[in-house]
Amino acid sequence: MARIAKRLGGFLLVVLLGAVIWLAVKPPELLRVGTGYAAKIVCSNVFIAGREANAVLADDVQAPGHPLLRFLNKSVDRNSRTVTTRIFGFFAPSIAAYRPALGCANIHEGDLRPDIPTAPRIPAEPLQVETDPAVQAVIEDAALAGPGMRAVAVIRDGKLIAETYGAGFDADTPLLGWSMTKSVMATLIGMRIAEGRMKLESTDLLPQWKGDDRVNISLADLMAMESGLRFDEDYGTVADGILQKLERRSICSSS
Template identity: 30%
Template structure:
């Protein structure tokens, strides 16, 4: 009996220690579930049942219990009734995790949006594209290649292939269509970076500007430039890990103002010598963008008037945090076709329907490998200069996001390829190789 009691005591102590060790994680876990549920249901217009069975159905998020309140457009999540978190949906601003003292009745500024052009064919409008058949494309091979990544393992939701401004192949998983908004996760970073390109080409921003924050004026951080931030090469401390309590998860699921998450971080390297991928850095850039406008309304409007609505990405919505700053690191939602439009803008060196939003000098800058990134990163976009995809041209670059969101731009082939999914399992190299090989040059 004594041995049994001792074993029971050890088990009990182990349980208590495990519980208290993991308790803080429950706050982040329920925060993820609440935010994801609110966005999926009220922004993407999916059902709670579909969201739980798909978007929230992975370990450990699937242990959270989720509920929605349609009257107030909110979602609440908890784990075994503990650490309950709430997210609310605000029209024009998206879903946001809120604290108990958040007053949702207070009016919020919202961005002014342009009226969609639903009569002009894609890509310059939202109507279906004209049927175009290219003699140099092996459509059967193209279909065979893309069909292979639509399965339970890869969980691909959409693929759109654009050649010479024409959609040559488009496929969606069950439950998704060309009108389905999909979360781009870190593809949103390329939206944020592009806005700097637009300002630079208008002569309204200096990428070599330093002394960016009062908190940095008395130490070496004063030497960090906007250029360093765009290239993720500031030397600032940051942990980008979505499987633990990290800087990234604390920012996304705890912070009221995400533009400040990295301001107070120390240097752990030297600017321009220490590449480190950081969502905190991109939200820092979102905060810097705010300082370029006299009013918050002008900041909110700029993202849409200068870029998103300008190129007809009318389905896109970039969500804001509790301080009403854009979460430029992670929370851009759009249809696959609209994500493709951003890729086409880069493919055409910033020209859109006869108007230059930026020029080829910006594209050259954005696709120049960042020092110490091993040729894999430019300015808020990913590169193949280091040969990550060995069977694809090295001048390919892309917008990439968590769980396998991609927009690939292949300049030499005049191609843009969009893939959205729930996993990163797909063999992207083989996918892109097959697409390229299906087009005879």
């Protein structure tokens, strides 16, 4: 019996060491995506939004995410303006760096380009504020806003008629727009089309696309998310969009 227990213990030790070596040398894609995502989110919120790193990791990464994210550790270097994240403190390290005018991005060894010259900021026209008490009352209703609300602003005819913010956020806190940004961009493009300044049929959109089939991609293709680029954003798996953002995979090839 003792011999069996000894052999079993030795077998388990070998398996454990093998798992540790595997995680250290070639961690699975899911872990690399998890640490890359966490590094980017913490970096953006610490160095752009001015939030506290522990709160960002807990509220923005671990609370809504995969259970494995609860085993993430983060290290914030304010001198180099970088964030490093690892699983269990050792495995699948990822680094995100902040640069003025560029924001935060995941980086890999040796691929961080020098800072670009910062263009002078063009002051925006001051936004007119004409609070509508009825609308203000609606957006301040906690039951309607739901848990986790961070900011709601209502603009009508170019005037800010209502705004409210969650705890720890205010009008000066930059926030990630995620896919809401696509809706805003579509609205702005629609306005430009109505003004006659853009056309859905326009092609040859980017200088990087000259010389190959991408030159035929139209604005309408992009608006309909039918660019023809080899790209899969199936959130049931570790999809191309996630890998392209968090690793060094290019999706800008024609299919």
